Amino acid sequence: MSTATAPKPMPAPRNGVDTPTLLATINAVGAQPELARFQFRATNRWQQGTHSQSHIQAFSGAGGEQAHAQAFVLDADHPQVLVGRDQGPTPVEFLLHALASCLTAGIGNIAAARGVTLTEVESRVEGDIDLRGILGLSDQVRNGYQQVRVSFTLKGDAPPAVLEKIVEQSTKRSAVYDVLTHGIPVTVSVTAG
Amino acid sequence: MSTATAPKPMPAPRNGVDTPTLLATINAVGAQPELARFQFRATNRWQQGTHSQSHIQAFSGAGGEQAHAQAFVLDADHPQVLVGRDQGPTPVEFLLHALASCLTAGIGNIAAARGVTLTEVESRVEGDIDLRGILGLSDQVRNGYQQVRVSFTLKGDAPPAVLEKIVEQSTKRSAVYDVLTHGIPVTVSVTAG
Numbered sequence: 001m002s003t004a005t006a007p008k009p010m011p012a013p014r015n016g017v018d019t020p021t022l023l024a025t026i027n028a029v030g031a032q033p034e035l036a037r038f039q040f041r042a043t044n045r046w047q048q049g050t051h052s053q054s055h056i057q058a059f060s061g062a063g064g065e066q067a068h069a070q071a072f073v074l075d076a077d078h079p080q081v082l083v084g085r086d087q088g089p090t091p092v093e094f095l096l097h098a099l100a101s102c103l104t105a106g107i108g109n110i111a112a113a114r115g116v117t118l119t120e121v122e123s124r125v126e127g128d129i130d131l132r133g134i135l136g137l138s139d140q141v142r143n144g145y146q147q148v149r150v151s152f153t154l155k156g157d158a159p160p161a162v163l164e165k166i167v168e169q170s171t172k173r174s175a176v177y178d179v180l181t182h183g184i185p186v187t188v189s190v191t192a193g
Numbered sequence: 194m195s196t197a198t199a200p201k202p203m204p205a206p207r208n209g210v211d212t213p214t215l216l217a218t219i220n221a222v223g224a225q226p227e228l229a230r231f232q233f234r235a236t237n238r239w240q241q242g243t244h245s246q247s248h249i250q251a252f253s254g255a256g257g258e259q260a261h262a263q264a265f266v267l268d269a270d271h272p273q274v275l276v277g278r279d280q281g282p283t284p285v286e287f288l289l290h291a292l293a294s295c296l297t298a299g300i301g302n303i304a305a306a307r308g309v310t311l312t313e314v315e316s317r318v319e320g321d322i323d324l325r326g327i328l329g330l331s332d333q334v335r336n337g338y339q340q341v342r343v344s345f346t347l348k349g350d351a352p353p354a355v356l357e358k359i360v361e362q363s364t365k366r367s368a369v370y371d372v373l374t375h376g377i378p379v380t381v382s383v384t385a386g
Contacts, residue, residue: 008340012299016241020277026328033218033331036324040286044293046314048209052297056282061324062274069273072282076294080262081255083215084298089249089265091295091369093233093288097247100237101269102284103381104245105277121239131229131254133364134299135219138226144371147378154385171381173327176284178337183376185340188296188364192347192356 012054018113035062050078051087081132092145098176099150106170107154116162120155148180210240210305228255243271244280285338289318290342291369299363300347309355313348341373 011019030034038061044054057071076091089097100123111118126149133143149154154163171177194199204212209239222229228321237247250264269284270279282290294314304311319342364370 016244016278018242018276025276026330029325029328030330033325036328036330036334038322038324040283040320040322042286042287042289042293042318044290044297044316044318046301046311049211050298051209051301052294052314054293054338056286056290059272059286066272066274068282069279072266072286072331072373074282074287074290074294076290076298078298079259081259083211083218083302085209086262088294089261089267090233090330091291091298092372093235093249093252093265094267094291094294095369095372096233096235097237097267097269098284098287099379100235100247100293101245101267101281101287104237104239105243105269105271105284108239108242108244109196109276118239121245125235125237127233127234129231129368131231132222132226132367133371135222135229136366137219137223137229141229142229142371142375143366144284144368145377148350148380150381152381152383152385155219156384164383167381167385168295173329173336175322175337176288176325177379177381178326178335179285179288179376180372180375181376181379182335182337183372183374186292186343186370186374187341188343188345188360190345190347190357190360192345192353192360 008132011113011115014112014115015108015118016107019112022109023113047087050082050084052076092127092129095145095180096127096148099180100125100149102174102176103150103152103167106174107166110166110169111156114162114166116156116158116166118154118156120153122147122153124151125149204306204308207305207308208301208311210302211306216306217301230254240268240280242277243277245269265294285320285322288338288373289320289341292341292373293318293371295367296343296345296360296363299367301353303359303362304349307355307359309351309359311347313344313346313350317344318342
């Protein structure tokens with residue numbers, strides 16, 4: 001069994017990851033960095049109240065226009081206790097899903113690259129928020145989460161220390177973790193009338 | 194027609210927003226700030242490769258445990274060009290949906306509170322990312338988005354300047370906009386073995 005530090009032969013497909021193709025892709029991007037420039041997109045349409053719906057399909061990257069095999073449709077709303085109609089998760093809950101799924105995708109890939117077979121990856125994500133911010137009741141309270149916690153349970157054919165290192169590496173290379181912890185520039189423009 | 198600055202009577206339900214209940218909720222939280230403490234949660238389970246699935250239902254707030262009327266199930270994956278199986282949007286696309294839906298929910302509520310009837314709210318969100326970061330090919334490139342842009346189109350029974358002010362106020366009070374632009378503390382823990 002290989003570990004995070006032992007020398008390894010070319011890893012085989014594992015954990016549902018086509019590891020040879022993944023490593024070939026990384027090498028191709030290394031040789032041609034412009035392939036790494038991606039743009040992801042969503043279009044959103046208001047339904048009523050706090051309910052809106054996004055469509056996600058087209059994106060660009062790897063040197064051209066791309067598309068998911070299908071259009072993904074996502075609803076968001078506020079729950080009844082916040083005077084919505086509960087037609088989807090709240091926008092802030094999607095942040096928790098984005099974080100868990102980004103870290104978990106990285107865990108799958110990194111484990112495969114390190115020759116570790118995983119049997120279980122579960123996580124629970126919690127975000128604490130004081131709604132006095134968004135309700136405009138206090139300028140001392142921020143609008144967003146004050147703290148987010150992710151708790152992983154991992155099982156696989158490697159010692160706990162090796163599994164923990166996989167989570168550590170995934171966190172270190174996670175796009176969503178980076179965005180949530182460091183922030184990004186966001187511009188908002190409006191065409192009205 | 195009321196505007197953002199004119200004196201207003203108690204606004205009626207509008208835009209699918211139960212405005213009297215919304216304003217009563219804000220007043221109740223103002224009188225009892227502990228009601229504003231919420232915790233949102235997601236549980237995520239790895240499926241295979243880069244595919245994982247989240248369940249979202251329970252949360253706490255308004256002084257107790259709450260739950261959505263149904264469990265919302267969300268899949269995330271990487272597209273085939275990134276060696277995934279395209280079983281859901283990518284984690285970073287969920288960030289775009291979270292942003293658009295948060296700003297749009299605020300627009301619905303704020304317009305109702307200001308007595309403006311909306312007929313259309315659409316947005317397009319784009320995020321630019323250089324994957325050399327997450328692929329570990331460059332330490333000069335960040336993992337997350339370098340820039341996100343949101344473009345709104347609004348129509349309603351108010352002049353363009355009033356509609357623009359509604360988007361401005363929603364941005365100022367958006368939880369997701371705050372998280373994405375300013376970042377939040379995130380802790381990741383692991384139980385492995």
